[in-house]
Amino acid sequence: MTTTEIISIIGAISGVLAVAGIIYGFGVKFSRLETKVSLIWSVFIEDALRNQVKAGLLAHHSPYRRTTESLHLGEIVSTTTISKLKKRDLKSDDTLTTAIIRIMGYEIVREESRKLDITVHEFLALSVGTVRDLEVLQTNLNEEQNDT
Numbered sequence: 001m002t003t004t005e006i007i008s009i010i011g012a013i014s015g016v017l018a019v020a021g022i023i024y025g026f027g028v029k030f031s032r033l034e035t036k037v038s039l040i041w042s043v044f045i046e047d048a049l050r051n052q053v054k055a056g057l058l059a060h061h062s063p064y065r066r067t068t069e070s071l072h073l074g075e076i077v078s079t080t081t082i083s084k085l086k087k088r089d090l091k092s093d094d095t096l097t098t099a100i101i102r103i104m105g106y107e108i109v110r111e112e113s114r115k116l117d118i119t120v121h122e123f124l125a126l127s128v129g130t131v132r133d134l135e136v137l138q139t140n141l142n143e144e145q146n147d148t
Contacts, residue, residue: 045097048121049128058129065133066126073116076123076130078104085131093128100127 052058057070066076077085077100084103090096101109101124113123 044121045094045124045128048119048125049093052122052125052129057126066129070126070129073118073126076112076116076126082131082134093132096128096131097124100124100131 049058052070055069056067057073059065059067081100081103085096085099088099090099104112109123110120113120116123118126
């Protein structure tokens with residue numbers, strides 16, 4: 001073997017290891033991000049959901065739904081945000097919460113929660129309840145239309 005062939009083999013091995021390291025790094029980074037989102041969900045939003053149920057603003061019917069006690073808060077989630085959410089398959093409440101934050105933007109979520117004089121966590125909990133309530137209403141409407 002010549003020196004050029006040996007250097008080529010070493011370069012190929014180095015390149016493969018670099019690509020493997022990059023792929024591993026992205027995998028670790030995204031799994032940590034998912035873990036952080038799940039932790040935020042379980043610590044803050046689930047607690048806010050339980051508090052909203054205790055306050056009578058949400059009902060836990062699996063999924064959480066808004067009650068008549070929360071009607072004084074008005075429209076929590078805009079129709080544009082709801083239409084964007086309908087295009088996605090959001091089965092769990094934590095993915096729905098993440099989608100709401102991404103679509104609305106955290107700054108808007110903060111502003112809206114300040115307008116209503118509630119915490120960001122409570123706003124997100126009520127947003128989840130609003131969207132889930134609309135999903136249940138839509139399902140009931142579709143079932144009624146199919147019955148006729």
